Amino acid sequence: MPGGTDPRPLGGLDDAFGAGWLRMIALEPAPQEHMVPLRDARLVRVLGLVEDALRRTGDGSRRSVPSAGALYPYDVVVVGGSGRRPQVLRPDLTRGICAALPLSGAAAADLRAALDEDGGIDGADHVVLLARPWLSMRKYGPRGHLYTQLDAGHAATSLLGTALGQGPAVLRLRVPRRRISACLDPFLPYREVHSVVSVEAARKDDQVRETTVNLTSLPRRDVAESMERFCWSQIPEALRDGGDRALPVTSAPVVVVDDAPGGLRRIGRHEWRLLTRLRQSCKRFDQQEQPADGVAAALEVITTALPTDLPDVTGGDGGVRVSVLTGPGPIADACRRRLPGGDIRLAVSDAANDPAVVTRLCLGQRHIGWAKALVMFHLRTERLLRAGRPQDVRDALFRASAAAHLIYLGAARNGVAVTAVGGFDTRALRSVAGIGDGEEAVYLMALGVEAGTGGKLDRLAVAHAHGE
Ligand SMILES: Cc1cc2nc3c(=O)[nH]c(=O)nc-3n(C[C@H](O)[C@H](O)[C@H](O)COP(=O)(O)O)c2cc1C
Numbered sequence: 001m002p003g004g005t006d007p008r009p010l011g012g013l014d015d016a017f018g019a020g021w022l023r024m025i026a027l028e029p030a031p032q033e034h035m036v037p038l039r040d041a042r043l044v045r046v047l048g049l050v051e052d053a054l055r056r057t058g059d060g061s062r063r064s065v066p067s068a069g070a071l072y073p074y075d076v077v078v079v080g081g082s083g084r085r086p087q088v089l090r091p092d093l094t095r096g097i098c099a100a101l102p103l104s105g106a107a108a109a110d111l112r113a114a115l116d117e118d119g120g121i122d123g124a125d126h127v128v129l130l131a132r133p134w135l136s137m138r139k140y141g142p143r144g145h146l147y148t149q150l151d152a153g154h155a156a157t158s159l160l161g162t163a164l165g166q167g168p169a170v171l172r173l174r175v176p177r178r179r180i181s182a183c184l185d186p187f188l189p190y191r192e193v194h195s196v197v198s199v200e201a202a203r204k205d206d207q208v209r210e211t212t213v214n215l216t217s218l219p220r221r222d223v224a225e226s227m228e229r230f231c232w233s234q235i236p237e238a239l240r241d242g243g244d245r246a247l248p249v250t251s252a253p254v255v256v257v258d259d260a261p262g263g264l265r266r267i268g269r270h271e272w273r274l275l276t277r278l279r280q281s282c283k284r285f286d287q288q289e290q291p292a293d294g295v296a297a298a299l300e301v302i303t304t305a306l307p308t309d310l311p312d313v314t315g316g317d318g319g320v321r322v323s324v325l326t327g328p329g330p331i332a333d334a335c336r337r338r339l340p341g342g343d344i345r346l347a348v349s350d351a352a353n354d355p356a357v358v359t360r361l362c363l364g365q366r367h368i369g370w371a372k373a374l375v376m377f378h379l380r381t382e383r384l385l386r387a388g389r390p391q392d393v394r395d396a397l398f399r400a401s402a403a404a405h406l407i408y409l410g411a412a413r414n415g416v417a418v419t420a421v422g423g424f425d426t427r428a429l430r431s432v433a434g435i436g437d438g439e440e441a442v443y444l445m446a447l448g449v450e451a452g453t454g455g456k457l458d459r460l461a462v463a464h465a466h467g468e
Contacts, residue, residue, distance in 0.1 A: 033097055038213045043081045043089065045166070045202040046125045047098070047213065050076055050091050052273060053162035054155055063093075064162075064276045065154045066408065068147035068422045070456070073135035074155055075188055077101070079112055080125025080201065086112040090188070097214040101187045111183040115196055118246035120170040120307075124198035127163075128180065129156050130191035133235060134228040140422075145235060146397070147422050150443055152194040153401025154408075154420075159197040160306060161272040161409075168200040170249045172309045173394055177243050190232045192240045195398070242390035250312065251305040254402045256319045258341030265340075266304035267409050275409040282417035285370040286451040287355075292330035294416045295373045295447050296338035299324065301410030302403050303340050310395055317383055318392075319343050320399040320442070323433045326373040327353030335373075347433040361432065362446070363423045371446035374421075375407065376429055381440040400443040407445055417450035 038044055054064055054076065063072065072093060081087040086108050088101040103111065115126040131152040136144030156171055163169035177193045184191070232240075267275065302322070313319040322344040326332050332348045339346060351357045355369030362368045377400035384396050404420055411418035421444040429441055 031097075031099075033214050035212050035214055038211050040081045040083070040087070041202045042125050043078065043087060044211045046078050046080055046127060046199065047089070047091060047211070049159065049163055049166065049199065050078065050093075050127060052276070053158040055093055055096070062280055064279070065151075065158045065405070066279075066281050066420050067151045067154070068136060068144075068420070069139055071135050071139065071147075072151065072155075073132050073144075073148045074152045074194065075130045075132060075191060076155075077128040077130060077184060077188070078125070079108075079115055079128060082201070085109070101184070103183060103187075107183045111180065114176045114179040114183070115198070117176060118172075118174075119198050120172070120249040120309075121168055121198050121200050123201050125201050127159055127197045127199070128184070129159070129194040129196070130184065130188060131194045132191050134190060134231045137231050137234075138227070142234065143422075145239075146442070149194070149394070149397040150401045150404070150420075150422065153398045154405045156195045156197065156398070157306070157402040157405040158276060160308075161267065161269075161405075162276065163197060163199045164269045164307075165272045166199070170198050170307045170309075172196050172198070172246075172249065173398055174244050174246050174309050174391070177241050181241070190228050192235075236390075238388070238390045239393065242388075243394065244391040247309045247311055249307050249309050251307045252310070252312070253303050253305055254308070254310065254320075254399045254406075255302050255322055256314050256343040257303050265300040267301050267406060267413075271413075272409070275412045278412040279408045280412075281419040281456050282446070282448070282450050283456050284367040284451040285372075285417060285446065285448040287370050288449045290331060290372045290416070290447075290449050292334045293338070294414050295324075295326070295331050296334040297414045298407060298410040298416045298418070298447060299335070299344070299375065300338060300340060301406045301413070302344065304406050306402065308398075310399065317380060318395075320377050320379050320396050320403070321345070321439075322403065323347050323376045323378065323435060324373055325349065325352050325376060325429075325433045327351075329353070331372055347435075349432055349434075351432045357432070358446075361425055361428050362421050362444070363425055365421070365423065368419065368421060368446045370448060370451075372448040373446070374429075375404075375445040375447065376433055376435075376441055377403065377443040378435060378439045378441045380438055382438065384440050384442075397442060404443055404445055407447075411447060416447050418445060418447050419456075420445055 078089045079086050088103050088108055090099045090101055131148050133145050133148040136148045160171040173195050175196050180193050325347045328348050335346050359366050359369040379396055424444045426441045
């Protein structure tokens with residue numbers, strides 16, 4: 001129960017009734033904030049990276065990354081710095097403040113050792129992404145766990161791509177989860193370690209200026225205790241903690257493609273920040289015709305190679321497949337010509353040109369009805385869900401969300417409107433796209449022409465009062 005520390009006597013109040021109610025409505029006092037200079041070039045650089053990759057960079061308080069319901073159900077912890085004892089900072093992405101987590105020297109050292117293990121980059125600084133399923137599950141129920149993973153996948157991809165614009169960086173999904181959680185749990189409980197992005201440390205002579213951070217005096221135990229604990233108890237433990245042993249980091253597209261041409265099709269490292277600023281979700285699609293090549297050009301960026309510890313699935317059936325569903329016409333012709341093959345297939349159906357059908361496929365979301373193409377991420381259910389293999393689920397959801405994130409950037413580059421779609425009718429989609437019953441759809445995107453009605457409204461509703 002939050003708060004409940006008000007020392008006033010309850011007077012004549014009936015204890016069970018009055019005290020119980022006061023406990024229910026209690027809130028924590030706001031943490032003390034004070035501005036402190038931060039001179040450590042390494043930390044300044046990593047905090048700047050988190051700001052660029054995840055926080056506000058666009059118009060109208062738009063964040064750099066999409067999120068189902070604009071809930072951003074994750075936290076970020078930065079571990080690094082040039083001192084002998086690593087600093088452990090938690091930038092608060094909503095309020096723009098930062099907390100120094102007071103880990104003991106031993107715990108901080110253990111955390112860094114866990115993150116350095118098989119790190120791929122010597123002496124790196126690390127950004128740990130902690131998924132907090134409660135924030136999504138309290139709105140969307142159990143399915144919120146899927147959205148949490150997808151949201152975190154977007155965030156991880158944005159961190160990696162933005163970091164690559166500055167220098168060497170890698171993303172790992174296979175990290176010692178329990179060991180990392182044991183260090184962070186006392187301050188940030190009910191979080192799943194999603195991934196770690198490790199970046200080459202800034203050199204002393206790098207042009208990183210001193211900055212000032214708004215540091216909170218105390219880390220808040222930022223949880224809605226009993227309800228969040230209950231929500232946490234609903235998530236299978238294997239899914240929360242489980243994971244495979246380390247694999248080497250290799251650079252490859254997250255979806256298997258036949259031809260992986262470099263050149264202009266992929267997102268260039270120095271382009272990433274600009275496209276992140278331009279990215280946004282479409283609020284309503286317009287009936288207007290789409291320039292024929294736009295959708296295909298937006299999708300080609302899936303060929304971008306990312307340095308991750310995902311296993312090589314070329315030639316097998318372990319990857320995520322992508323079905324591009326569109327109606328007959330110039331968009332289908334352009335996709336036929338330009339899509340890079342491999343696990344990306346084209347499904348042409350008259351149904352995709354009917355806004356009533358598209359609305360139904362998206363569970364009644366009328367604003368999506370006039371989308372010109374749907375991009376479906378799916379894989380064989382028996383391959384996704386194997387007993388004792390939670391890493392398969394993690395990998396698949398990461399592949400889907402990373403590919404979706406690239407498409408967001410590709411759409412921004414090509415002036416195509418796009419939105420991620422978490423609410424869809426899997427069975428109907430399978431039938432329209434001609435996919436067998438044994439396939440599980442994990443994510444959907446819609447592309448088309450923006451109706452010019454501005455950004456989505458849910459991102460304007462951030463609740464600061466309760467620290468979220
Ligand atoms: C996993 C996920 C699921 C989403 N599902 C939907 C959806 O079903 N319908 C919709 O209109 N938008 C959906 N969105 C888009 C969000 O509403 C959007 O990202 C959020 O409002 C923030 O706006 P922005 O992306 O323009 O910054 C989804 C986004 C994500 C990442």
